[in-house]
Amino acid sequence: MTDDRHLVERARAGDADAFGVLFEHYHAPILNYLNRMVSDRALAEDLTQDTFIKAYKSLPKTDPDLAFKAWLYRIATNTAISHLRRGKIVRWLPFVGEHETRAERIDSQVTRTSDISAALDQLPKHYASILLLRHYQGLSLAETAQALDITENAAKLRLFRARKAFAKIYEDSPLSGEEDLR
Incomplete structure (x- = not known):
């Protein structure tokens, strides 16, 4: 730093x-x-x-x-x-927070990728971006808040709501199984 x-x-x-x-x-x-x-x-x-x-x-x-x-x-x-x-299309790719072996990940990646991508696509952009910054990019909460130009408290609340919305959408997915992505 x-x-x-x-x-x-x-x-x-x-x-x-x-x-x-x-x-x-x-x-x-x-x-x-x-x-x-x-x-x-x-x-x-x-x-x-x-x-x-x-x-x-x-x-x-x-x-x-x-x-x-x-x-x-x-x-x-x-x-x-x-x-x-400007009217361009975006597809959010997988956000996976599980810990599993490489073999398990390979076996289930195709199905999960589709479901996770579909769930992220359905989220408002501000929810998808906070999930990607925090969990995929590994930014701290403070860095995530700064990146999104919001307060840390707002970031905590948005992250909570984003996780909840993602989990709801993902759990409603027909192929999601019993995996917990929170």
Whole structure:
């Protein structure tokens, strides 16, 4: 985290090499997050590029105490949502919170993937995004709140409601079985 803070300070001052290091560090996680959101690798790559361009242009104007990781995920989320608002189609991919062996996961992946994807598709975007940020990307509650530009208490409440809505939709799925994804 200290390295990030130092790199962000340098990048804010116009050091392109420092931003390049941040890019290398966060490119894959942002790309994977966006790919999970849009289910289209090429589109996710475009959105990732847009995210980093926006970050590069905006960084000099940010607060010196910027939580860079959360801020970058906020830009990525907003970039994807803006893309959706322009009428593009999004398919949310699997959010799986279980602990199971690799063999069990492979055996049930096809069925679960379809059901989980369908359940996430039915959720409002603000619920799906908080589930993906918190459980798939592994952001802390504070980072998730910052990424979504909401308070931690609002994030807790939204996460609770998102889990409840997801569980209801998933449990109503004909193929969901007895798995608990909460």
